Amino acid sequence: MDPVTHAASGAALMLALPRRPATRWAIPLAAAVAAMPDLDIVLASGPLQFLQLHRGFTHALLYVPLLALLCTLAARPLWKRTTPGHWSAAGVWLLCCGLLLLHIWLDCITTYGTMIFLPFSAERVRLNAVFIIDLLLTLPLLGAAWYSWRAGRHLPPDPQGGCPSAPRAARLVLVWCLVYPCLAMLCNGWQTRHFREELLREGRQPGQVTVLPDAFAPLFWRAIYEEQQPNGRVIRADGLDILGRIHQRGFPRPALPESLRAALMAQSQTCATFLDFSLLPFCAPLPPDLRPAAPDAAPALNGQQDAATHPQQLRGYLQIVDERFGSSLALVRRIMRLRAGGGGPPFQLWVELGYGPDGRPQLLRQRLRLPDSGRDSGWTRPRVPSPPALLPWCLGLY
Structure with a gap:
């Protein structure tokens, strides 16, 4: 979820209380605590760290009490003795726990994936209920927070010295933050069943089908699915309206072969992290103008001669993209391209492959690009995944 929604939810939670300490910092502090878990991106020095840390340990349930x-x-x-109507430190701690849990909930209902079970599991919880920016959540939160704050200014002073509140609107919008995503999840379930039935009626045999909220959900949705064709597995993404009708047919894209996926994950920590994060990724040849100018020294292929001396036909350049991050709406796609600076999808993995005499793929170099956040690893050599030490394990850096 976007930072504005998180901050507005914190302000609404503070204003939903019957009274608050009489300090001008009360509402800003609540908004800051509600947005605090997303500071994990500050710790990310590169794209790999971004994937490992964002929505990682700062969003894990185990660390909520400590945070x-x-x-x-x-x-x-809020608990300083000189503050009129101050709370106890324990009361402020409980409030902070509630604000952090509200942040985690709002992230879990999106499609990105939140690792709430760290450090025991890197499983990403994605409930696929709302788009990353959802006006049906953000605008009510902002409106209720503004109304409650303005209405509270005209109430008589609190006898205990705190600031009075007009909490009704704020409480209603917090209930909406729970009810609306649950309704969206029900709609998602119906869309998934209806779409799969439509494919079966057409005589098609889809594999995994995942329905995701598009911009302006629940009016628009995206169905991402795989199916077998004569030339191999393909990934499609069709646009749906609120009635389950297809308003845009997706172009078939080659699915990443399972054998290649397993080989990349075994040879590279970067590939393993990206492919664990991705959902139904597709692959395509990397355009010649995006390939490195000339191959430099690279690891040997299965004990053979240096890969830089191998014939060019033994090399392959692929880009692997997560189809999840897109839209079936032309306007939204244009906005996303502008945000990414024309760099394409927000999460991309480029790989340079060599093939030994046995035909098995060997990862020579890799490049992880996150155009939306401006992070780019450049072409690097692969590093084989290894068991983490105690501190990396605690942070979920597998």
């Missing part, structure tokens, strides 16, 4: 304690220390104006 809430740090937030409580930073929110000292």
Whole structure:
């Protein structure tokens, strides 16, 4: 979920309380704590760290009490004795726990995936209920927070010294933050069943089918699915309206072969992280103008001569893209291209492959690109995944 929605949810939660400490920092602090878990991107020095850390340990349920304690220390104006109507430190800690859990909930209902079970599991929870920016969530939160704050200014002073609140609107919008995603999940389930039945009626045999919210959901959805064709497995993404009708047919894209997926994950930590993160990725030849100018020294192929001296036909350049991050709406696609600076999809893995005498693929170089956030690893040599030490394990860096 976007930072504005997170901050607005924190302000709404503070305003939903019957009273609050009489400090001008109360609402800004609540908004900051609600948005705090997304500071994990500051720790990410490159695209690999971004995938490993974003929505990682700062979003894990196990670390909520500890993070809430740090937030409580930073929110000292709320429990400072000189603040009129101040709360106890324990009360502020409970509030911070609630704000962090609200942040985690709002992230889980999107399609990105949130690792709430770290460090025991890197499973990403994605409930596929709302788009990454959802006006049906953000606008009510902003409106309710503004109304409650303005209405509270005209109430009589609180006898206990705190600031009075007009919490009804804020409480209603917090209920909406729970009810609306649940309704969207029900709609998603119906869309998935209806779409699969439509494919079967057409005589097609789809594999995995995943329905995702598109921009302006629940009016628009995207169905991403795989199916077998004579030339191999392909990935399609069809646009759906609220009634389950297809308003845009997706172009078939070659699915990443399972054998190649397994080989890449075994040879590279970067590939393993990206492919664990991705959902129904497709692959395509990397355009010649995006390939490295000349192959430099690379690892040997299965003990043979240096890969740089192998014939060019033994090399292959692929781009692997997660089809999940897109839209069936032309306007939204144009906006996404502008945000990415014309760099294409927001998550891309480029690989340079060589093939030994046995025909098995050997990863020579890789490049992880996140155009939307401006992160690019450049062409690098692969590093074989290894068991993490204690601290990386605690942070979920597998």
